[in-house]
Amino acid sequence: MDARLARRLDARFSDRLLRPVTGRHDETEVRIAPSEVPEVMRTLHDDPEFGFTVLADLCGVDTGEVMQVVYHLWTEPAVTRDWLRVIVDGLDRDDPRCPSVTFLWKGAEWQERETYDMFGIVFEGNRDLRRIYMPPDYTSFPLRKDFYLADDAARGAGEGVRHMEQMATPAAATRSNTVRRAKIS
Amino acid sequence: MTQTYSKDDPTLLVDSPAALIDSIQPFPPRSEREAEFYAVRDGEMLINLGPQHPSTHGVLRVVLKIEGEKIIDLDPVLGYLHRGVEKLCENADYHQAICYTDPLEYISSLFMELAPVMAFEKLLDLEAPRRAQYIRVLTCELNRVASHALFMGWLALDLGGLTPLLYAFVERDEIVEMLAAQTGQRMLFNYFRIGGVNGDLNHDFMSRLGDWMSRALKQVEANQRLLNENEIFLKRTKGLGVVDRDTALRLGMTGPSLRASGVPYDVRRAHPYLVYPELAFDVPTREEGDTYARYLIRLDEIKQSIHMIDQCLHKMPDGPVMAKIPRLIRPRPGRAFAAIESPRGQYACYAISDGTDQPFRMHLHDPSFVNLQAMGVVLPGNLIADTMAIMASLDPIMGGVDK
Numbered sequence: 001m002d003a004r005l006a007r008r009l010d011a012r013f014s015d016r017l018l019r020p021v022t023g024r025h026d027e028t029e030v031r032i033a034p035s036e037v038p039e040v041m042r043t044l045h046d047d048p049e050f051g052f053t054v055l056a057d058l059c060g061v062d063t064g065e066v067m068q069v070v071y072h073l074w075t076e077p078a079v080t081r082d083w084l085r086v087i088v089d090g091l092d093r094d095d096p097r098c099p100s101v102t103f104l105w106k107g108a109e110w111q112e113r114e115t116y117d118m119f120g121i122v123f124e125g126n127r128d129l130r131r132i133y134m135p136p137d138y139t140s141f142p143l144r145k146d147f148y149l150a151d152d153a154a155r156g157a158g159e160g161v162r163h164m165e166q167m168a169t170p171a172a173a174t175r176s177n178t179v180r181r182a183k184i185s
Numbered sequence: 186m187t188q189t190y191s192k193d194d195p196t197l198l199v200d201s202p203a204a205l206i207d208s209i210q211p212f213p214p215r216s217e218r219e220a221e222f223y224a225v226r227d228g229e230m231l232i233n234l235g236p237q238h239p240s241t242h243g244v245l246r247v248v249l250k251i252e253g254e255k256i257i258d259l260d261p262v263l264g265y266l267h268r269g270v271e272k273l274c275e276n277a278d279y280h281q282a283i284c285y286t287d288p289l290e291y292i293s294s295l296f297m298e299l300a301p302v303m304a305f306e307k308l309l310d311l312e313a314p315r316r317a318q319y320i321r322v323l324t325c326e327l328n329r330v331a332s333h334a335l336f337m338g339w340l341a342l343d344l345g346g347l348t349p350l351l352y353a354f355v356e357r358d359e360i361v362e363m364l365a366a367q368t369g370q371r372m373l374f375n376y377f378r379i380g381g382v383n384g385d386l387n388h389d390f391m392s393r394l395g396d397w398m399s400r401a402l403k404q405v406e407a408n409q410r411l412l413n414e415n416e417i418f419l420k421r422t423k424g425l426g427v428v429d430r431d432t433a434l435r436l437g438m439t440g441p442s443l444r445a446s447g448v449p450y451d452v453r454r455a456h457p458y459l460v461y462p463e464l465a466f467d468v469p470t471r472e473e474g475d476t477y478a479r480y481l482i483r484l485d486e487i488k489q490s491i492h493m494i495d496q497c498l499h500k501m502p503d504g505p506v507m508a509k510i511p512r513l514i515r516p517r518p519g520r521a522f523a524a525i526e527s528p529r530g531q532y533a534c535y536a537i538s539d540g541t542d543q544p545f546r547m548h549l550h551d552p553s554f555v556n557l558q559a560m561g562v563v564l565p566g567n568l569i570a571d572t573m574a575i576m577a578s579l580d581p582i583m584g585g586v587d588k
Contacts, residue, residue, distance in 0.1 A: 054434065107436040180545070
């Protein structure tokens with residue numbers, strides 16, 4: 001963790017962070033609520049104090065309890081040695097919604113489409129939010145933790161083999177205690 | 186079969202197949218952008234490029250909206266090679282996950298395994314022995330040369346020249362055979378392990394490498410003369426498909442395509458990993474941002490890579506090539522992000538551990554996937570024939586794009 005970067009982040013966003021700035025190895029991590037995404041990301045991108053102009057990665061995470069969207073940012077030119085990880089925490093698993101960042105990085109469009117395709121997270125403001133890998137008439141979201149591979153049915157005793165493609169919307173997903181839940185948050 | 190009134194004679198009830206086809210509504214557009222794209226105006230036409238087109242370097246379908254010979258808009262359709270590699274990795278243990286990532290970009294497989302391995306090592310708070318790190322850099326740079334050599338061949342092939350491809354394959358074959366002698370496989374090496382590499386450098390590899398190094402630079406320069414001053418090649422690449430600096434950053438482009446637009450962003454320099462801080466190398470950049478610049482950047486990178494291989498051979502320390510780790514690994518819960526510079530740009534792996542022997546979540550960020558998006562910005566306004574050159578210069582590998 002870069003202590004200087006952490007201090008600056010803390011000074012700037014203290015009231016918006018869900019948790020204090022943390023980090024491990026060469027990563028600095030902040031957590032924000034979905035409603036803060038446009039403001040925080042715009043500040044990180046545009047403000048000369050930060051200048052995180054490179055979107056290194058965008059992905060979704062299903063912890064089994066909530067959904068998260070995770071951004072990895074990098075400055076160009078470099079002002080810190082760390083990757084900045086912004087975790088958008090606490091998206092409702094039944095109706096996951098998150099503001100889009102395509103207004104800053106047009107390149108986020110496909111990455112958000114991928115995240116939508118795999119998790120069903122709706123990015124509000126993305127003009128082209130449709131499936132990207134799976135066929136258009138596909139109804140499930142494969143990377144959610146309640147989507148089992150055929151071999152995987154054995155995880156829950158007596159659970160039986162589920163049909164792989166099962167839910168039309170996230171809300172219709174089967175609630176099950178066999179969902180693998182994260183031991184981290 | 187339902188009966189409808191004939192279109193020729195509205196008083197007549199018919200039940201022809203034609204009526205049946207007429208009654209099928211078009212698939213409702215799923216997004217604003219899709220509705221806009223598929224509303225075809227007068228004089229415009231939709232054609233499919235691919236999925237079986239040789240210039241798409243895999244299985245990519247692009248729906249082009251054209252007016253005459255000019256492209257107005259396009260809609261890439263992905264997913265033909267989708268394997269669900271992230272889901273597979275979540276259901277495999279840490280060692281198994283590495284070999285699933287090999288076939289992503291099948292012509293630079295070593296890079297594809299390097300990022301997950303580095304992410305898992307971060308989860309374990311583990312560092313590979315220094316000799317293993319040097320071996321990783323050495324083999325990766327070799328793989329980069331092979332990948333870039335093939336890029337030159339493909340670019341020329343897409344522009345209608347077959348000869349450079351044959352020379353490129355000669356170059357690549359030597360490297361691939363060399364790596365096969367070391368790793369036991371020609372393409373999907375599965376050579377890197379969590380905590381080191383699988384086997385020390387062997388005699389066969391070293392003698393082949395020494396043989397190749399003695400003439401590598403000369404051979405590369407000879408190959409370049411085939412294309413660099415070729416009149417047709419220049420006419421068809423210079424000033425074509427220009428991406429400016431700001432657009433490239435906003436598109437999230439990385440790698441040679443970004444450096445051709447004047448941004449000196451190279452993960453090896455910006456965020457050093459392995460032993461790159463100990464090696465001297467330049468990050469070539471160009472300002473033009475066109476297809477020709479993207480081609481030249483890769484030529485310069487080949488030379489830098491050969492230079493780095495040379496340094497690796499001189500600085501290689503003795504010692505073990507594997508750290509001592511248990512066979513079954515259970516990293517403590519946490520998150521790790523590792524990025525590397527693959528021949529196509531920044532390739533990253535984001536891994537989450539929940540304390541079991543399987544990754545809880547493993548995301549792979551592929552540079553081809555992001556770079557390919559530039560197509561939508563660059564292609565409109567160009568001719569259909571130039572599509573091939575521009576697409577080839579972005580160097581997408583569909584195995585990586587579709588994951």
